[in-house]
Amino acid sequence: MNALEAIRNRFAVALADIAEPDKVDSLLGMIRPAQDDKFGDYQANCAMPLGKQLGRPPRDIATGLVAAVSLDDLCDAVEVAGPGFINLTLKEDWIKSRLTEALSDDALGVQKVEKPRNVVVDFSSPNVAKPMHVGHIRSTVIGDALAKIHRFLGHRVITDNHLGDWGTQFGMIIYGYKHFVDNAAYTADPVVELGRLYKYVRVIMDYHGAVAQLPAAQELLDKQHTALTRVSGEQHEDKAALKKQKKDIARLKEKMVDQQALVEKLQQTIAGAQSDTGLMSAADAHADIAKSVLAETVKLHEGDTENKGLWDKFLPYCLADINRLYDRLNIRFDHVLGESFYHDQLAAVVEDFIQRKIATESDGAICVFLDGYDAPMIIRKQDGAYLYPTTDLATIQYRAEEWQADAMLYVVDHRQHDHFDKLFDAARLWGYKEAELTHVSFGTVLGDDGKPFKTRAGDTVGLEGLLDEAESRALAIAIEQNPELEESRQQEIGRVVGIGALKYADLSQNRSSDYKFSYDKMLALRGNTATYLQYANARVHGIMRNLNVTPASLKAQTGDFIFAEPVERQLSLQLLRFEEVLNDVLVEYKPNLLCNYLFDLAQLFARFFDQCPVRDADSQAQQKSRLQLCALTSGTLTTGLGLLGIESLERI
């Protein structure tokens, strides 16, 4: 039982007597860790709102509460301060006995939740056959961490990688294979050749697309220009009209900047293609490539033997390709049920929607109209093809019925917010009202310039290159810091530190905000980084190594805890907050709360390391106590990092 929960339980009894029953929970929520040491360890802020509700002075309420709550075995000082804050200081004996419990427990005293849920975590979900890029890493890393934390707290977790394995990109590869394959290259390395084919077809399609789009884009730009000239030339007398004119001009100019950029981009695409004569002859020979690609996709979906055969042939290579990345990131999934898994269920989904009269036909498409949205959710196109909302609905059905999911978490970037709002509304209309459906959204990864992270050439940055760079930078530091270590150890440190830094950079940020990617910040040796935590952990192990003890040997024969320096008590309290923080993480699915916690823990340990000699402790008993704190610290850091999907080492 963590301290916060213990305190809340005691207050719950007392509050039941004086507060309205439905208010008790929110009042208990006002008991929280104290913001400042001088206010004790925890503070209860519920007397002020209670005073208002009951029409009595809050200080009286606070005093009454203090008298009514039985905390004798838990807290020392219980003080009423200011307008009615109740400041609580935990008894040292209570802290010490919790530490002793944690020391002998593999889960560090963290208890399983009382009501485990079946939680499906849908994350990563890349389109196979397209190169994975930096945008995929946030979903992958955040989803993995949330799954691990759920599991650690006793929930039944199912992770599912909902691959895009049935879309247009296969039409592209199939078309590419049929027309452009280099058989020697394919035999030598199918993955590389398929990747090349995808890009090749993409470039040709983009070229034709740009050629088709450019005149209209140019025309629109000209129109905007004309409009700007016209509006600018207008003469107005009254202020309101003048203001409107100014606003219109500003808006038009803004639009023109965007439109100009679009035109330039199209021109660049065309010029880029034209500079490659080989490509141009292919482009000329395949003028209808977009239509043909679509046709190949349709044939695949309709079960065409040849295309389905190619799909069956290509898919394992595509999977092997992405699995190489998952291996490097050390990430596994319980299931990999991509879009293709659901394709034969889609017709039935749409039929069911029609039969239940929650979908209607509009302009030949089958639509679900939802309150609060102008645009409907289309589940079948005019041409009879299904769309991703259809697949997503089938997926919800499957997860609810096959897996009895109590919660489905979708770790997907924030741009799909509207899609998920609609999807969830539609699913509830359909009858899936029980399960929690949550879009765990996250922001965009930006470059130094504040724009979506791209290479100088304008391509999205490949994930593979990102991992390479992170590792090689970390390796350089590892060699510099540990010149005496053998090379394989340095390599190992480089790998663990580099990958850890990359993951932590994503996790430590509030997931909802965009974040600026920077190798330098990520691999900084100080500050709130994985490296700092790994370093702290390595230092703990250094102490234990020097004194020839292990967490296991300490566990075998525990001793008393002694708080000589203030930092020892602070460190202890922080160690005991682990469970509390893990529960906090799951309230809003925010792994950064765990990062913050671990960073605070590491900082406290660094102070402990400075102020509390272990080898040269004053007594055997004190040394024992400090070693036990070391064991708990390394256990918590290692476990905490592990829950974030980050490895730790005993020496870095």
Place this chain on the structure above:
RNA sequence: GCCCCGGUAGCUCAGCCGGAUAGAGCAGCCGCCUCCUAAGCGGCAGGUCGGAGGUUCGAAUCCUCUCUGGGGCGCCA
């Protein structure tokens, strides 16, 4: 036009279902290795929490308006 998400120290960001003097890291300045990993520790300096109203005993946090940046908005995913 409508909808969503941001704006907090020079920079990168925490804090946001209201709580006591707004935090951290980086960058800057000053100290600390005869001492368990200095990939460290201590200290100094730095903020009208975009702006204006409002609700409240109390607002970075809630409400309204406004400025500003980003994203999304019928047959792509």
